[in-house]
Amino acid sequence: MPMGLSNYRASLTRFQSFIALLILCIALSLLSNKFLTIENGWNVLRQISVNVCISVGMTLVVLTAGIDLSVGSILAFSGAVAAGLLKNGIPWPAHDLFIGFTLLGTIVAALIVGAALGFFNGWMITRFKVPPFVATLAMLTIARGLTMLSTKGYPISSLGSKFDFIGSGWLLGIPVLVWISAVTVILAVVLVRKTPLGRYIYAIGGNEQAARLSGIHINRVKIIVYTIGGILAAVGGIMVTSRLDSAQPNAGTNYELDSIAAVVIGGTSLSGGRGTIMGTVLGAIIIGVLNNGLVLLDVSPFWQQVIKGLVILLSVIVDKMNSQEA
């Protein structure tokens, strides 16, 4: 098969989701006059910003032929940690001490928590050969439990206007949430396309044994990837907590599913080695626009779920049909 053809096909596939998105947007703007407004545009981008961040991490994980089911719980726990530290600090009654946290301190702490849990995932998967599905399923429960423990099951609210700026503020005419997801995407694209680590991620997903024999440190790459996944979940946790001005104990429930959906709609293969960050971003936008449009059209939330499921199926079927022709 000549090279040009497979390249052409690859770009066609990417083009396809783009066309799908375009058709979706045109249809929605015809059906609702509220859809095609600048305000609604920002709205959609703000709504998907959390999913974009998580899904970028998920893409890296899936490219190595792994999966991360724990992102929703890690999001909740790091959000709770951020809120708790910001509001209450760490009291240390035995020594009559109290450690307060600045805004930056809380953010760093939340990111460290996310990184640690992600690292733990990677460690289990590489050191003890626990399948990613199982390891991260366990973490899904563990991190949720930790969230409940740390919040005692109640929301932690009223976190102050500085923290609020992350979720509701604007910078240079663009919402801060959108800035965060845009920077995340750019960094991820650079990582994937311009660094050796990015290549290793594809190589491991494409053929792990061959990558090992090529001298690639498989375990290190995997641990890094799951750690990044944890950090980005924590970023999502900070975003969600700030936007609601509250850390909810059940925040992020089912977020892993939305994020896997974005990855899959974006054309990344769950068996690893094939996919792009921009595809995932497109996937997240499609889901976001669909959600937004269905709400504007007053479709019942129950139908929304059915429709979202069908879209996931459709996108994978189209993808399969393409790769079979190739």
Place this chain on the structure above:
Amino acid sequence: MLVAEKIGKRFTGVIALQDVSMQLRPGRVTAIIGENGAGKSTLMKILSGVYAEYEGRILLNGAEVRFANPKEAQEKGISIIHQELNLIPDLSITENIFLGRELTDRWGLLNKKAMRERTALLLQRLKLNVSADILVRDLKVGQQQVIEIAKALLLESQVIIMDEPTSAISEAEVEILFGIIEQLRAEGKIIAYISHKLDELFRIADDFVVLRDGQVTETGTMKGIDHDAIVRKMVGRDIARLEHNRAPADAAEDLLSVAALSWHAGNKQLLKNISFSLRRGEVLGIFGLMGAGRTELLECILGLHAGEHTGDMRLNGVSLDVRSPRDAIRAGLVLVPEDRKKDGLIPGLDVKTNISLSILRSLGRNGLLNNQAERSLAEHYKDSLRIKTPNLEQQVRHLSGGNQQKVILARCLATNPKVLMLDEPTRGIDVNAKNEIYKLILELAESGLGIIVVSSELPEILTVSDRILVLCEGKISGTFPRATAGEDDILKAAIPKTI
């Protein structure tokens, strides 16, 4: 009789087969010969129902047949035994043989007794002395192949197509396979036999069909043609069999020395007290039958089983502590693995990346990739190893077997190794590409590398090695310098004394 008339097949824009006509007669083995990409596999896939769309006709016993899928072909009596075996490792022999055509009793439940009995009969007929209940996983590759043949026999197949049946089995197992083929021939089966090993074809085949670039260039009987003539028909020109008179490496000090290497895995002793040395510029051939420990030895040297084995390894006199392939590469040891697809290639990545993979980090600057350096590296090896690819961005899966092998070789050489290990370097590669690989091995040895070649093909070992080490049941059972190495002696050393 199976007749193909003017078969044609094209894939988007590419003509794979054109006007192919041939006859396969009952009670005869027909060799289908051709280089990789000549169209052999495509033709066999049409005959066995994998491709349903083609031009031309297929006649079985005078009546036209057209199969929509492999199952239909099987029902009409055509079975194919693929190069990659289609068996399910965790099912028993019986379950594999009856997969998809299980016998049931009148309640619709599995009739295990009847299936087991018929399997036992088949195994007896094929002289495979194992229980019908053992898992396919526990069989040797050669035995698994016999199970595939048993499947074909169960279907009462009239036509049996074998695609490279000996590419993964030892010489001893080849003998058993040939015995079975003789038997099938005597029973009047139509047998099509695809192989790159010409010597084999002269032993087993009666007729031949040569394909080149999708067309039949010659048909006839094996009796009426010799080795060189067939090669000429295949490649369309004369190619000399590689003869060389390389002087063995000078007896300078050892590059790599291995002392008392032993490896137990569970209660199995895989390697016993292996000691040998390799000099700069030397090609050391390691020969052994399946299960002799050839691949295991290379894997131990490469650090794939770190901590499980005992013994001492030195490189240039310095003790080696290799705990992973990564350590091995850093020390200067690389392996071109036995199974290209499984262990060698990243099929979805391009030629360039497959070559640069092992040294990406050192090519880069400030933690970023250096595209320019990668490209010139790949360009360099494309020229020096004569890799045929339309461009460096070609996905490596689309290359021919020989060129894929060169890509892996390029990746290994890019790490600037001191010792190059090659495990079955020419498996599944056509004659022409084989000679190319042999030439490269000798050139690399000339340039001062120490090279270890593991192979189950004696002619290959004899062609490239300066010295030959024979393994048998995990032990070194013989060492022969090239000058005095005789096929008989080597084989004798390789065959276990007690079976």
